Amino acid sequence: MVFLLVSVAVFNLAAIVIPKNISWIEIYGTILITIVLHLLIDTFLDLKYNFYGYFDKGVDAGTLIFTFGIYPAVNIIVVNLYSYLRGLLSKVIFIIVLTIFALCYEVALLNVDIFYHNEWKLWYSAVIYPLLLILLFLNRKFLKRIVN
Secondary structure, eight states: OHHHHHHHHHHHHHHHHSOOOSOHHHHHHHHHHHHHHHHHHHIIIIIITOSEEESSSSOOTTHHHIIIIIHHHHHHHHHHHHTTOOSHHHHHHHHHHHHHHHHHHHHHHHHTTSEEESSOOHHHHHHHHHHHHHHHHHHHHHHHHHHO
């Protein structure tokens, strides 16, 4: 649990102090889509199919730490950093680096018994993370169009 609370503090501090290259509506939209996707995906893959989970099997209040403490902050950082990138190659490299980071973080969570796999395999995450990142970046593009 210490690892998780330190993660919350570090990610949220970073999300607050980094120079912002995104608007408040992009921040707000990123937070909303992050929470909705997390709850939607985990409702099925965690609760219905029991592929993986946080802490103990079933509904666990500790999962809310991820919902509100980790995912919004990390995704604000990611979307903000992405906004500085130009060119397809730099964006592809960014997605690869983020996927590697996410996989390493997932392994760390597995090692400290905060996260567990049942039917889920780490390579599933390696496939899903880039898709989720692309969806996040498309959401930012959509938000920018709405605002303009």
